[in-house]
Amino acid sequence: MNSVIAFFDRFGRSIFSALEEMGRMLLLFLSVVAWAVRPPFKMRLIVKQMEFVGVKSIFVVVLTGLFTGMVMTLQICYGFRMFSAETLVGSTVALAMARELGPVLTALMVTARAGSAMAAELGTMRVTEQIDALYVMAANPVKTLIVPRVIAGITMLPVLTVVSVFVGVVGAYFVGVPILDINKGMFMKNMTTFVQLSDIYNGLVKAAFFGLILSFVGCYKGFNTTGGAEGVGKATTEAVVIAAITILISDYFLTALMF
Amino acid sequence: MIQLVDISKSFKTQKVLDGLNLTIEEGKTTIIIGRSGGGKSVLLKHIIGLIKPDQGKVLVDGDDITAMNDRDLNETRKKFGMLFQEAALFDSMNVFENVAFPLREHTRMKEPEIRERVRSRLQDVGLSGIEGKMPSELSGGMKKRVGLARAMAMQPQIVLFDEPTTGLDPVMTEAIDRLIFETQRKYNLTCVVISHDIKSIFSIGHQVAMLYDGKIIEFGAPEEVKNSENPVVQQFMAGSLEGPISIM
Ligand SMILES: Nc1ncnc2c1ncn2[C@@H]1O[C@H](COP(=O)(O)OP(=O)(O)OP(=O)(O)O)[C@@H](O)[C@H]1O
Ligand SMILES: [Mg+2]
Numbered sequence: 181m182n183s184v185i186a187f188f189d190r191f192g193r194s195i196f197s198a199l200e201e202m203g204r205m206l207l208l209f210l211s212v213v214a215w216a217v218r219p220p221f222k223m224r225l226i227v228k229q230m231e232f233v234g235v236k237s238i239f240v241v242v243l244t245g246l247f248t249g250m251v252m253t254l255q256i257c258y259g260f261r262m263f264s265a266e267t268l269v270g271s272t273v274a275l276a277m278a279r280e281l282g283p284v285l286t287a288l289m290v291t292a293r294a295g296s297a298m299a300a301e302l303g304t305m306r307v308t309e310q311i312d313a314l315y316v317m318a319a320n321p322v323k324t325l326i327v328p329r330v331i332a333g334i335t336m337l338p339v340l341t342v343v344s345v346f347v348g349v350v351g352a353y354f355v356g357v358p359i360l361d362i363n364k365g366m367f368m369k370n371m372t373t374f375v376q377l378s379d380i381y382n383g384l385v386k387a388a389f390f391g392l393i394l395s396f397v398g399c400y401k402g403f404n405t406t407g408g409a410e411g412v413g414k415a416t417t418e419a420v421v422i423a424a425i426t427i428l429i430s431d432y433f434l435t436a437l438m439f
Numbered sequence: 440m441i442q443l444v445d446i447s448k449s450f451k452t453q454k455v456l457d458g459l460n461l462t463i464e465e466g467k468t469t470i471i472i473g474r475s476g477g478g479k480s481v482l483l484k485h486i487i488g489l490i491k492p493d494q495g496k497v498l499v500d501g502d503d504i505t506a507m508n509d510r511d512l513n514e515t516r517k518k519f520g521m522l523f524q525e526a527a528l529f530d531s532m533n534v535f536e537n538v539a540f541p542l543r544e545h546t547r548m549k550e551p552e553i554r555e556r557v558r559s560r561l562q563d564v565g566l567s568g569i570e571g572k573m574p575s576e577l578s579g580g581m582k583k584r585v586g587l588a589r590a591m592a593m594q595p596q597i598v599l600f601d602e603p604t605t606g607l608d609p610v611m612t613e614a615i616d617r618l619i620f621e622t623q624r625k626y627n628l629t630c631v632v633i634s635h636d637i638k639s640i641f642s643i644g645h646q647v648a649m650l651y652d653g654k655i656i657e658f659g660a661p662e663e664v665k666n667s668e669n670p671v672v673q674q675f676m677a678g679s680l681e682g683p684i685s686i687m
Contacts, residue, residue, distance in 0.1 A: 301531075309527040312489050317541045318516040320509075 208322070208400055212330055215323040225328040233294045233329075233395070234336035240289050241340045242347050248281055249273055249348030253355040257362070266356075267366035271374040273352040274345075278379045282345040284431055287337060287390035291423045295398035298329050299419035302402025303412035311403070326399040333395025334388050341387035345380070382438045389434060390427050397423040440465045441486055441597070441629070446495035447653075448481060455481050456492070457653030463646075468623050468630040470640050470661075472675065473650035474684060479633045480524055482650060483599050486631065487519050488512050499597075517545060520595035524602050524633075526586035528574040534561070534585050535570035541593045560588040563618055565611065580607045587615065591622065600632040604639060616642050637676065641665075649675065651684075 252273045260266050302325060305311050314321040349371070356362040401419035405411045441463040448456040455478040463469045463486075473479050484490040485497055488504045496503045499515055507515065520541075528537050538557045542548050548556070561567055564584035574582060583606065590598055603619065604612040620643045623630050634640060640647055640661050647664040649657040649672055657664050657672045665676055674682030 304530075308530075309523050309525060310529055312484070313521075313523060313527040313529070315489060316487055316516060316519065316521045317544060318513040319540070319544045320513070 204404070205400055208326075208403070209396065211322050212326050212396070212399075215320065216327045216331065218323075222324060222328060225324065226331050229328040229332035230336055232297075233290065233332040233391075234339055237290050237293055237336075237340055238343060240293060241286050241344050244285050244289050245277070245282065245344030245347040246351040248285060249277060249351030250355045252276060252281075252348075253352040253360070257356065257360050266360070266362045268370055268374075269356050269360075269362060270349070270352055270367040271370040273356075274349050274371055274375045275379060277345045277348040277352075278375065278383045280383075280431075280435070282341045282348065283337075283383050283387040283390060284427065286340045286344045286387065287394060287427050288424055290333075290337065290340065290391075291394040291398075291420055291427065294333075295394040295423050296416050296420050298395060298398030299402040299405075299416045300412055302326075302399055303405035303415040306403065306405045307408055307411060321403070326396075326403065329399055330392065330395045333391035335391070337387040337391030337394075338384040341384060342380075345383070385438065386431065386434050389430065393426050393430065394423045397426065440498075440500060441631075442496075442498040443482075443485065444496040444498065446482075446485060446492045446497070448478075448485070448490065448492050454653060456485075459495070459650075459654050461648055461655050461658070463629065463631055465629050466627045467645040468619070468632060468643050469646045469648060470644040471631065471633045471648050471650055472635070472640065474675070475635075477650050478653060479650055480601055483521075483601055483631065483633060486599060487516060487521060517593075518596045519599065520590035520593060520597070521599040522583070522586045522590040522601055522603055524605075526574075526582040528582055528585055528589070530574045532574075533570065534566075534572050534574070534577075537574070537585060538589045538592050541589065545593065556592065557588075560592055561585070563591070563622075564588050565614060580611065583607070584611075584615070587618075594626065595628075596626075597629040598631075600630065600634075602633050602635065604634065604636055612636065612639070619643050637678075651675075 253269055256272050257266055257269045260269055260272075302311075305325070311321050311325075314324060353367065357364045357367055398419045401415040401422070405415040407414075443459055443461045446456050446459040447454070459482070461482075471479050471482065481490060485492055486499075488497070488507070491505055495505075497505050499518070502511075502515065504512055504515055528534075529540065532540070535557055538560055539553050542553050542556060557570065558567070561569065564587050566581060566584055566588070569577075569581070574585070577585065583603065587600075587603060590600070600619065604615050607615060616639050619630060619632065622628060623643070630643075632639075632643065644661050647657075647659065647661050648655045649664065651671050657667050657669055659667075664672060667673065667676075671683050674684050680686070
């Protein structure tokens with residue numbers, strides 16, 4: 181009997197703490213929105229974060245996009261050869277990249293690179309009282325720290341996704357045409373016939389949403405860090421895991437909604 | 440004037456402040472002493488609304504900051520400068536940007552004015568010419584002095600100092616004490632200083648408050664506190680191992 185009560189006790193507590201955490205996330209999110217639209221806009225800080233999230237991620241994004249496009253071409257060509265549909269390989273890879281792999285892989289790479297850095301940076305600022313110092317100087321930390329990062333996330337992810345899709349298709353071309361001997365004319369023609377602008381557009385909407393998730397989760401975890409260096413490590417890990425899972429789950433629902 | 444009325448604060452099960460009352464007079468320097476881990480920093484953070492009490496009120500010029508909305512609290516905070524115990528410099532900015540930060544946030548000062556103000560504040564704390572260094576390149580005592588320069592940058596009415604001289608050499612301690620003393624007199628500031636340095640207490644303090652067991656157990660002019668009958672205060676001032684304060 182006692183163990184049953186203990187079970188429900190623990191169960192109830194964990195539900196309460198999950199609800200509490202969701203409530204706190206929501207409150208922080210609302211205050212981010214409120215501060216984002218209230219002047220003055222800190223352009224210098226926003227540009228700095230855009231550089232960090234965008235420019236400095238290009239290298240990893242290009243590498244992931246390129247090799248994903250290349251390996252997909254190898255794999256899909258293997259399958260399509262069975263019914264002589266090699267000329268459709270290029271358009272298939274392009275569709276997969278634009279609708280799915282471009283946004284998701286880019287978001288996962290940027291989560292690992294920038295989302296984690298956001299959590300670590302804000303977490304360190306929290307445990308060394310730098311966030312308190314901002315409050316003391318009447319400079320709202322949501323406005324000075326979180327808003328620029330979230331704006332950078334939302335705006336830079338679509339840009340990076342475009343880059344990723346583009347190099348993915350280029351990779352597909354160079355594996356497909358010279359190496360796998362797919363007819364060049366048909367490869368290009370099918371690509372332009374089957375890939376619609378809306379495919380790319382929807383991919384970019386996804387990317388912007390993922391950018392919001394990874395930057396907001398990184399900031400939330402960092403902002404609420406407790407417990408010294410260990411706490412910073414924990415916040416960073418949690419930020420990456422939670423952001424990555426949320427991106428993958430929301431990807432399904434966004435896809436179901438949009439396509 | 441700052442009044443702390445019946446402040447209680449616990450962290451989890453640990454009661455740090457327990458019905459504390461303290462009045463900090465305007466235009467004077469009030470020193471807070473007390474044992475390490477006794478809640479002095481926690482007390483200081485209550486004054487500026489960084490920590491909210493479980494019970495009690497914090498009145499700054501008559502307004503209760505524990506009941507304020509964010510906007511009013513921000514306005515009130517503009518009266519304050521604060522030096523944190525670990526300096527809390529922004530480590531993504533160099534020394535110049537750190538000291539200039541409050542000026543950029545809250546004034547419309549032009550760049551040359553800002554540069555001049557930062558230069559003179561750094562000179563006050565004996566750190567001319569280190570504007571370009573990053574906080575990670577500074578020693579502990581240097582960080583503290585940059586924090587001091589930042590706290591004073593806006594010429595606030597009220598300045599809170601959390602151990603301004605701990606970790607400095609005796610000459611520098613004397614220099615910082617004199618700086619606090621002179622700025623306080625010149626601008627008629629209200630200063631709250633946490634200090635472990637008995638000499639500082641007498642050289643800069645108008646009032647001394649001793650925090651013990653979550654309460655202010657002695658309050659008065661430095662001489663009065665020094666001559667207190669209270670055995671806890673006596674032991675503390677003498678730095679003796681014998682007495683009611685146990686180190687366990
Ligand atoms: N944010 C916090 N969460 C939990 N406990 C805290 C927190 N801040 C302080 N404490 C606890 O409150 C007590 C008082 O801490 P405080 O920093 O005020 O001491 P102090 O008097 O400033 O000591 P010192 O002279 O060593 O700086 C300590 O026991 C500390 O563990
Ligand atoms: Mg302290």
